[in-house]
Amino acid sequence: MRSRLLITGATAGIGLAMARRRAAGADLLLTGRQEHAAVRDRLPPGAAYVAADQSSPEAAAGAVRGALDRLGWDRLDLAVLNAGAGHALDPATESAQSIRVTLDVNLAAAIALAQTLLPFLENASGKLVLVGSTAHRGAPGFASYAASKAGLDGLARALREEWRGRVAVQIVHPGPTATGMHEKAGHDPGPIGRMFARPETTAARIEAAIASGRSPVTIPFARYAAADSLTTWMKR
Numbered sequence: 001m002r003s004r005l006l007i008t009g010a011t012a013g014i015g016l017a018m019a020r021r022r023a024a025g026a027d028l029l030l031t032g033r034q035e036h037a038a039v040r041d042r043l044p045p046g047a048a049y050v051a052a053d054q055s056s057p058e059a060a061a062g063a064v065r066g067a068l069d070r071l072g073w074d075r076l077d078l079a080v081l082n083a084g085a086g087h088a089l090d091p092a093t094e095s096a097q098s099i100r101v102t103l104d105v106n107l108a109a110a111i112a113l114a115q116t117l118l119p120f121l122e123n124a125s126g127k128l129v130l131v132g133s134t135a136h137r138g139a140p141g142f143a144s145y146a147a148s149k150a151g152l153d154g155l156a157r158a159l160r161e162e163w164r165g166r167v168a169v170q171i172v173h174p175g176p177t178a179t180g181m182h183e184k185a186g187h188d189p190g191p192i193g194r195m196f197a198r199p200e201t202t203a204a205r206i207e208a209a210i211a212s213g214r215s216p217v218t219i220p221f222a223r224y225a226a227a228d229s230l231t232t233w234m235k236r
Contacts, residue, residue: 006029017199018206127168
């Protein structure tokens, strides 16, 4: 029986890289903010998709539940909650609306989705994986983002204990990755951005962390960024 996987935030960056890596060996349900017609061409062939904007957590969870029902799935072997948002702003001037969106997308939606997905994961003795960030320890210019990821870390630790014996729970904290999120956040990393890991590298390291069963797992940025730089140099 093929495994059934849900990956949120799967239309670009790390989520899309994970979906492409998994496409050959599993049935996939992917989510993103955009409608299917806008992202169809970049998704792995055969993957199911549902638009689920996590800035509205309850609506996003409802959309995912509806998609699972339409697919006829009563179980999930793995759910990777990867979708995220953030803004590069001085915390003294960031608007309440910006803070609210970041907390809704990164934390409140994860809580709503975890509640929704629990019975599906239980039916498969499955695993819930939350994708955090090394920023959860604090990141200048990203106060609300760092706070949301710190909350996600706390959520994972709590669920890991509360759902022990029912559903496995992990959190993985990747370091800086070269995705479009930095531009969307209004953040220019400067020359150091050339050292950010490729999405494919980060996706592979997250998969290795999932296989390890450990939690929390922090992906050491410097080691893998250096490996990416070496790979790029060797291809010249």
